[in-house]
Amino acid sequence: MIALGIEGTAWNLSIGVVDENRVILVEDRPYIPKEGGIHPREASQHHAEVIGELIRSVFSKIPPQKIDLVAFSQGPGLGPCLRIVATAARALSLKLNIPLIGVNHCHAHVEIGRWMCGVSDPVVLYVSGGNSQIISKKGGRYRVFGETLDIGIGNALDKLARYMGLQHPGGPKIEKLAKNGRKYLKLPYVVKGMDFSFSGLVTASQKLYDRGERKEDIAYSFQETAFSMLAEVSERAMAYLEKDDLLLVGGVGANKRLKEMLKIMCEDREGNFYAPPTEFMGDNGAMIAYTGLKLFLKGRETSIDESFVKPDYRIEEVEL
Amino acid sequence: MLGFMKVKRYIGGEAEVIISEVVEKIRKPKRYRIPEIDEELRKKRTRSEVRIMAMARKVGVATPIVLDVEGDKIIMERIEGEAVKNVMDEEVARKIGEAVAKLHRAGIVHGDLTPMNMIYNNGKLYFVDFGLAFHTHDIEAKGVDIHVFFESLKASFENWEKLKDAFIEGYSCYERAKEVLERVKEIEERGRYIDRSKYEVNR
Missing domain, CATH: 3.30.420.40 (ATPase, nucleotide binding domain)
Structure with missing residues (x-):
């Protein structure tokens, strides 16, 4: 099975594609503030501007028909950024007619770490x-x-x-x-x-x-x-x-x-x-894809109704 | 005689405890920390632990008597008796409540209230580990102290609800018990263990 995951809770907009055994690809479009720290609105504008191009770039390397499910980071994170990611994920799920899975960002960090380190x-x-x-x-x-x-x-x-x-x-x-x-x-x-x-x-x-x-x-x-x-x-x-x-x-x-x-x-x-x-320590799409795949194999799926963003989503709330 | 005594050794998160005819608690140097940080921390915490144990005894809570302090090592009396975990009943829970009331009244927050850290001997209750204790009059800290204790009851005893009630009965002799226990409820509800997001925005 092949899962596509979209991460974009903060500064890094990233798409990863994985199957059960390996990371197939990861592409990033990081937001780099011109000065100061991360501004939530500016970060989300950046994500909105580049997400279409990022998806096209990913699909030029792996055809959309091969993707079996789409996962996205549902929270915790910056609300405006989360909404861009959730919208893109819903659109892909509906367009490709594949399951949608909302993933807790912290949970994804833990799962990819466990996977890579065995x-x-x-x-x-x-x-x-x-x-x-x-x-x-x-x-x-x-x-x-x-x-x-x-x-x-x-x-x-x-x-x-x-x-x-x-x-x-x-x-x-x-x-x-x-x-x-x-x-x-x-x-x-x-x-x-x-x-x-x-x-x-x-x-x-x-x-x-x-x-x-x-x-x-x-x-x-x-x-x-x-x-x-x-x-x-x-x-x-x-x-x-x-x-x-x-x-x-x-x-x-x-x-x-x-x-x-x-x-x-x-x-x-x-x-x-x-x-x-190191490339899998920071925020990346592969961790979302992998965690989404794992949850899907356990029978989880997120309906469009339940796919609202959760800026304060805590890892304790995740049903394993 | 001493030769036959079994020496037990425990390595905790912060200190090593060696139990022989006495109990030695050693905050060993941590190699991961630079000496400038490590040495000061170990000395400061050792001194604070000893001071809080003395304070606790002064307000009528039994602890081992400190025999000697050498830098990062505390040598204290060995308390004979049963681990509270093995003899817990409503009577013991009530006594724990009374003792915690005394600690809190004196501004001592234990920081690690579990039956593992208490010994019961002939009706007398001892608190044996003040390694995470600190001094404060903050209601939240006292609330967390009790919340930790209730969690440990839940984890270890089937009849935890009765034990909890007995504890509250004992604790209620503290003038601010009501206030603290209300906070405990609040902590449970908001619980980092359930969902804190509803109460704290923008985390």
């Missing part, structure tokens, strides 16, 4: 722009055991980068700067049980910048503090749930220092650390 029941650290969560399966459902009490880690990195005059996306720029950091500047470390918070860390880092500290040292101190917090809550969840496998997913998972810390943490508790290839 790991069955891990603790998942999901880190992206808007989301930062510790997820694991319990009682036949995914549950969130810990999460950010304010902003996502990617968002925090972007905010700091922008403050220091760097362009979106901030994460890779902060990572590059941090490599040349030499001095650790003290920053607030906020972990409450399995929850954590980043906004105080951003504010304190911005103050360091105002005080004239080197960008490199600030980036280094920020990464060390924020990633230590994430590694700590991941470890706590592994101990609490008595699970030995940790899976890292989400766009911020591309960061090498974060991966290194998690790997060391797992080694020291004789656990295993997994991360899918």
Whole structure:
């Protein structure tokens, strides 16, 4: 069976095509803000402008008659962006007369990670722009055991980068700067049980910048503090749930220092650390296609009536 | 005699616990963290745990007595008795409620209230792990504290509803019990475990 998936919850509009065994293709049309961060309306206008061309481009490589079902990211995400994606998916489903399947974006990150790494029941650290969560399966459902009490880690990195005059996306720029950091500047470390918070860390880092500290040292101190917090809550969840496998997913998972810390943490508790290839960590259409395919094989389908967007869709609500 | 004593070792998320004739709780260095962060954190948390245990005893909640603190290590008295998990009944649940009332009145939020962290000995209830405890008068934090306890009852006991009622009976001696218990209901309803989106926009 061949599934086509459309992702577009935030900045990246992406279509992926998969079958049960492999990713056949992925094509992206990312929205890159000219200045500042992601503006929901501008992002959705971008998606609306390029989605027709993106679909044509995909169909020039794989004929539409070969597609057996269409999946789309139903939420969580930016409302205006979600609506573009849902509209395109409904149109394809009706036009090609194939089933429609709404997919939870977070669930898709977890599923593609599990698929690519061949790991069955891990603790998942999901880190992206808007989301930062510790997820694991319990009682036949995914549950969130810990999460950010304010902003996502990617968002925090972007905010700091922008403050220091760097362009979106901030994460890779902060990572590059941090490599040349030499001095650790003290920053607030906020972990409450399995929850954590980043906004105080951003504010304190911005103050360091105002005080004239080197960008490199600030980036280094920020990464060390924020990633230590994430590694700590991941470890706590592994101990609490008595699970030995940790899976890292989400766009911020591309960061090498974060991966290194998690790997060391797992080694020291004789656990295993997994991360899918970088191109499948960030938002991509293949994860939506794969998760849609999996759900369809379990008999799920989304009627047009039920295909409304869910900007606040939580992974706990997903029926597995 | 000591030679025959079984030494048990537990590796938790944060600390390692070694149980012999005494209990040693060690916050070992974490290799993934740079020493500048790691050392300060371990010392700070160890000091805070010891302080909160002393506070708890002062307000009449039994905890192991701390024998010694060395940097990141706490050596405390070993409490004999049954894990509460194995002896739980309505009487015990009521006592837990009374003890949590005392903690909350003093502004101590335990942070990990489960029957695993309590020992019962001849009618006396001990709280043995304050590793995640902190000090606050925030109603939400106290609500979450109790919510965690109710969840653990649900997970472990068939008669959890009766145990919950007994706990509430014990807890109700706290002046702000009503307020906290109402918040617990709210937390359950909004539940991160069900659907928080209805209550928090733009997450």
